[in-house]
Amino acid sequence: MSLNDCIINLLNLKDENIKFDDNFYSEETIDHVESKMFHGILSYTPDACYNCGHVMDNNIIKHGFKTSTIKIPKVSGFNAYLKLKKQRYYCKHCNSTFTLKTNIVNKNCYISNNTKVSIALSAKDKLSEKDIAKNHNVSHSTVNRVIDSFYQHYKPKFNYLPKHLCFDEFKSVKSADGAMSFIFCDADTGQIVDIVEDRRLHVLNNYFMKYSKAARNAVRTVVIDMYSPYISLIKSIFPKAKIIIDKFHIIQLFSRALNKTRIKIMNKDKKNYNKFKKYWKLLLKDTSSINYTTYNYHRSFKKPMREIDIINYLIDLDPELKATYELYHDIRYCIKHKDFSLLNRTLSNVNNLISDYMKTSVKTLQKYIGYIENSFIYDYTNGILEGINNKIKVIKRIAFGYRSFYHFRNRILITQNLATLKA
Numbered sequence: 001m002s003l004n005d006c007i008i009n010l011l012n013l014k015d016e017n018i019k020f021d022d023n024f025y026s027e028e029t030i031d032h033v034e035s036k037m038f039h040g041i042l043s044y045t046p047d048a049c050y051n052c053g054h055v056m057d058n059n060i061i062k063h064g065f066k067t068s069t070i071k072i073p074k075v076s077g078f079n080a081y082l083k084l085k086k087q088r089y090y091c092k093h094c095n096s097t098f099t100l101k102t103n104i105v106n107k108n109c110y111i112s113n114n115t116k117v118s119i120a121l122s123a124k125d126k127l128s129e130k131d132i133a134k135n136h137n138v139s140h141s142t143v144n145r146v147i148d149s150f151y152q153h154y155k156p157k158f159n160y161l162p163k164h165l166c167f168d169e170f171k172s173v174k175s176a177d178g179a180m181s182f183i184f185c186d187a188d189t190g191q192i193v194d195i196v197e198d199r200r201l202h203v204l205n206n207y208f209m210k211y212s213k214a215a216r217n218a219v220r221t222v223v224i225d226m227y228s229p230y231i232s233l234i235k236s237i238f239p240k241a242k243i244i245i246d247k248f249h250i251i252q253l254f255s256r257a258l259n260k261t262r263i264k265i266m267n268k269d270k271k272n273y274n275k276f277k278k279y280w281k282l283l284l285k286d287t288s289s290i291n292y293t294t295y296n297y298h299r300s301f302k303k304p305m306r307e308i309d310i311i312n313y314l315i316d317l318d319p320e321l322k323a324t325y326e327l328y329h330d331i332r333y334c335i336k337h338k339d340f341s342l343l344n345r346t347l348s349n350v351n352n353l354i355s356d357y358m359k360t361s362v363k364t365l366q367k368y369i370g371y372i373e374n375s376f377i378y379d380y381t382n383g384i385l386e387g388i389n390n391k392i393k394v395i396k397r398i399a400f401g402y403r404s405f406y407h408f409r410n411r412i413l414i415t416q417n418l419a420t421l422k423a
């Protein structure tokens with residue numbers, strides 16, 4: 001392999017018209033950074049004048065060089081540039097000059113095309129745009145621009161919707177109207193269908209009306225949290241769909257109430273404050289996995305205790321806590337064993353001692369009871385979306401707070417392999 005081929009291959013420059021001679025390399029300080037500079041010459045005989053189109057002949061003559069400095073991907077961790085001397089020609093037919101073109105860089109652009117490809121591929125990784133920019137020695141806005149230009153803007157197909165959907169929302173970029181954005185996915189595959197900037201009812205209504213009637217009528221179930229605007233939305237947009245309240249959100253409704261009750265009592269009971277604080281998790285622990293056999297020494301009790309002893313100690317301190325604790329676990333039991341009639345009986349025999357927090361949760365549950373039955377019939381949950389939401393959190397962290405929803409949405413879809421590279 002000749003020296004020339006070696007350099008072309010090492011730098012991954014896909015243009016055989018670029019030639020390197022013995023002085024192909026130097027070290028230069030660019031923007032106060034020690035950088036690797038490669039010196040190449042672009043020279044070939046063009047077929048015709050770029051300006052008038054006259055076929056190459058003796059009246060089209062070499063006319064010096066135009067040099068441009070092009071950013072190329074880093075070499076061994078160093079910023080790297082290609083200083084490319086491009087042959088110019090003078091055409092006597094039309095009295096004008098032109099400079100030879102190369103496919104390694106677009107016209108009037110100083111970032112090589114393989115740098116751009118590398119940036120676009122990095123967008124799939126868990127890397128912040130800032131890091132992608134740094135790795136490629138380009139600005140943050142260049143990264144945004146390259147990602148926009150390489151990926152097809154994702155548009156859902158408005159003539160199709162999956163049979164089973166999950167709805168959820170997430171805290172969005174600051175600029176997003178309403179601050180909460182809406183995400184929905186196929187409940188069977190977990191594939192995101194789309195992300196909408198604003199979860200408010202009128203926005204979602206307009207959004208879903210873009211889908212064909214047949215597509216909307218095909219939707220059989222929708223899993224939601226207890227956000228009531230979704231219910232009226234689903235009823236009007238997806239007339240054939242059953243609404244399922246996500247089980248996780250039902251349990252969360254009650255675990256929060258139990259937690260608030262514990263904190264209220266903890267703050268009144270100075271003597272047991274530390275115990276309430278330390279063992280909060282035990283109160284939420286599924287009753288079937290509580291340990292009844294192993295004694296462990298607990299410093300706050302100054303003696304060996306089983307988990308069940310600690311729980312009993314805490315709930316016996318306060319009848320309100322005890323009643324609240326018991327109701328919480330009764331409801332969890334009903335959900336776990338999909339026993340809807342037991343849930344109804346439990347709710348109609350609520351111990352009046354339960355905390356006000358718990359009473360509010362019971363009221364909320366009763367408000368949605370018609371849809372909660374569906375949670376016992378169907379196995380769909382928003383678990384799939386929770387996973388996606390965790391990914392969104394990661395993206396937000398790596399994104400250092402996207403300012404534009406457009407770019408944020410794009411990046412989510414790219415990492416989910418939904419936005420495809422333009423051909």
Ligand SMILES: [Zn+2]
Pocket residue numbers: 049050051052053054091092093094095096
């Ligand atoms: Zn010409």
